[in-house]
Amino acid sequence: MAAVGSACLFVGLLTAVFAVGASLYGARTGRRRWVDSSRRAIYALAALLVVAFGLLEAAYLTSDLSFQIVTESSSTDTPTFYKLTGLWSTQEGSLLLWGLLLSIFSSAVLYATRRRLRDIVPYATAVLGAVATFFLALSVFAESPFTVLATPPAEGNGLNPLLRHPAMMIHPPMLYSGYVGFSIPFAFAIGALVTGRTGADWIRATRRYALVAWTFLGFGIMLGALWSYSELGWGGYWAWDPVENASLMPWLVGTAFLHSVMVQEKRGMLKVWNVSLIVTTFVLALLGTFLVRSGILSSIHAFGASTLGAPFLAFIALVLVGSVVLVLARLPALRTEARLDSLVSREAVFVGNNLVLVGVCFVIFWGTFFPLISEAVTGTESSVGPPWFNRYVTPLALVLVLLSGIGPVVAWRRATPANLRRVFAVPVAVAAVALVTLLLLTPALESVPSLIMFTLVAFVLAVVGQELWRGTTARRTMTREPLPVALGRLVARNRRRYGGYTVHAGIAILFLGVAASSAFVDQRDARLVPGQTARVGDYDLTYREPTARFLDDRSGTGAPVTFGAVLDVRRRDGGQSFVLRPSRNYYAAPGADGAGGTFGRFFEGESTTEVDVRSGLRRDLWTAVQPDIGALSGAIREANRRFAGVPAEAQALILAAIVERYRRDAPPATFRTLVSPMIAWIWVGGSVALLGALLALWPTAAARSRRVTSLYAARLGRELSRA
Amino acid sequence: MDPARKRKTRAVVLLTVALLLAGALIYTSFSAATEATTPSQLVASAEPERSYELTGKVVDGSVSREGERLRFAVRDRVGQTAIPVVYEGVVPDPFREGREVIVEGRVVGGTLMADRDSLVTKCPSKFTEKQGGQG
Secondary structure, X not given: OHHHHHHHHHHHHHHHHHHHHHHHHHHHHOOHHHHHHHHHHHHHHHHHHHHHHXXXXXXXXXXXXXXXXXXXXXXXXXXXXXXXXHHHHOHHXXXXXXXHHHHHHHHHHHHHOOOOOOOHHHHHHHHHHHHHHHHHHHHHHHOOOOOEOOOOOOOOOOXXXXXXOHHHHHHHXXXXXXXXXXXXXXXXXXXXXHHOOOOOHHHHHHHHHHHHHHHHHHHHHHHHHHHHHHHOOOOOOOOOOHHHHHHHHHHHHHHHHHXXXXXXXXXXXXXXXXXXXXXXXXXXXXXXXXXXXXXXXXOOOOOOOOOOHHHHHHHHHHHHHHHHHHHHHOHHHHOOOOOOOOOOOHHHHHHHHHHHHHHHHHHHHHHHHHHHHHHXXXXXXXXXXXXXXXXXXXXXXXXXXXXXXXXXXXXXXXXXXXXXXXXXXXXHHHHHHHHHHHHHHOHHHHOHHHHHHHHHHHHHHHHHHHHHHHXXXXXXXXXXXXXXXXXXXXXXXXXXXXXXXXXXXXXXXXXXXXXXXHHOOEEEEEXXXXXXXXXXXXXXXXXXXXXEEEOOOOOOXXXXXXXXXXXXXXXXXXXXXXXXXXXXXXXXXOOOOOOOHHHHHHHHOOEEEEOEEEOOOOEEEEEEEEOXXXXXXXXXXXXXXXXOOOOHHHHHHHHHHHHHHHHHHOOOEEEEEEEEEOOHHHHHHHHHHHHHHHHHHOOOHHHHHXXXXXXXXXXXXXXXXXX | OXXXXXXXXXXXXXXXXXXXHHHHHHHHHHXXXXXXXXXXXXXXXXXXXXXXXXXXXXXXXXXXXXXOXXXXXXXXXXXXXXXXXXXXXXXXXXXXXXXXXXXXXXEEOOEEEEOOOOOEEOOOOOOOOOOOOOO
């Protein structure tokens, strides 16, 4: 099995190299058959990688411990969902996943463009084949997922407990789909530059892929934030950690790209900017993939020196330098077709949006790589923390939200005062009303940035609402449809536009949640014994009693021991009362004679926080508990001493007794509680943005009929020319 | 002003603003940063009232809890020079003796008084997803 898998990878590598060679040869000599062959090579590559992937998943499902990666990240008692997804928690598996997704996306775009863009496609194929070659070479020569152990162990390590959360396991495929997705427009941009066909064709052919990539990447980032909030013990969703930043940077530049290509399509401007942006996005995507598995930055993820550091950096440098040289060489072909007429125009707003997004990306880049920069400049390694990031990103985010309200409605080329009055009168009024309401009825003034953000959010939502209203009423004057039908048909016929508006609304709502939950969060840490009460925000939390469970993991992650607490919560102004049950899962340290002894090892392995949150539209009450198991150390030592040699069934009984001791003795436990106002709106806003993106992506009936008719027209043309 | 000159002026203004902002950013990053150090560096020459970021491994057997406080010692990755740390706040899930940690704080009388919630523990295995917590 492993041999078949390795063969698939090796043959895949050869296929990718062939694709590069054949497409370049075909492009140079004009021999279409070679180009077609290179395309089929990519299809073949996808098939081979699917087989390799399937073999590995089968190994995981059957817990075939002769595979090294199965032993590292799975075990016979890992729940099935985590068995299947554990593949990409390993270095080798995640590289294979990258290659697999790349080959699938490449196959899709090459199939879709098999009869179009005949000049550009061969070079795009070559670029995609080259990237695939790189990842496959890593898989074949450096980090093979098919490494077999000479003597398979009796049991695997199991999936890292911190990863046993659905969001965290879907997160990597989403991110990689995003990174891979951006390689498609990149490849076509390179093709456009090489052939000199620098019009908007390459953009139109790959626009959908760029949007798909953006959607996946954004969704992946959201999942990561959601995981941080609901699985980690600190109650936040974003820490400006290097790995978080590594995924956010390509997304920001990708967002800029999605906007600026619209200007090129409409007015033939920003050509150099667009190719530079997509090159930057792709390089940042590679950098993101690299950062997470390298040792260069001191963060949660820095593991000594990784063997992949040098090849990755070399590849990134090659891509960057090659692209820059190509752009400079083709500058004449990238001359702009039009000029910016007025600063009050949609083009100008889009340029502004781009500058802000690139600015935010620069801030994050600088802060993330600052340890390396400061070491190079001053000799000592220093780092900057979240306050520095927040200080610079916040004002830029405010400008971004403002522009997202202005952009959709301001006219192209030059907006007249009359036009401005017409489109902005209502939204500005709504924003003013919102501002006054906030000042009078809420404590929003305590945080001026939040106040400004709330006002701008009101502005953006008013713009979106106004556009929906105007479009619907305009339609109704002609068709006399009932309101919901008119709205539905309006949106269905202009999916790109209204999808985009929905995304803007979603992002605005997301920023509403971010601002409110950051500025007005109430946090309290307390060490309580049963019966004691802690106060946080408007809530009183009473530690009623401890809980202890053995082989009864409610979170579905397979933890043998769970200690927790039952908290009675009451809102101070006589409101609802409810119960929260935060807990902590304890996983056994691997190996029968691991640290802690026969029984102690159940408490010495990894442990994870199982948070309990009461979510609401107005606020979330978040709690985590840190039980003090030091009180059990005496009992554990006793058990180790006296019962080390007893059979497994008796061991289980003794362990259950130790676990029960925690519940009986009820030592004090440390609780962290947070009241985060409106934090749920972050997830709501993200979902709305996701829906907007899906709406914009959805093919319309008109587009489909256009494709069919154009196919018939082409066929007819061929017939006629032959006659 | 003819359009070409207007465009040129706009470009110059934009570039100047961008450079000024970038300059401010770069300047403040150097002054707002905390220096990364190892235990032997801190033990040898720690300035009082200065914020440091300590990286090293948790010494086996040094972890003890007193109420809300966590006490442990951090040693160099290779070597035995260790510095005691007093910490309050969230303890990340992977925290364990022998693991690599990053913690920020000030040195008072030979002990690092850590900033609240600044403890970060590095992932134990070669490649796993993000872990740990910071305030």
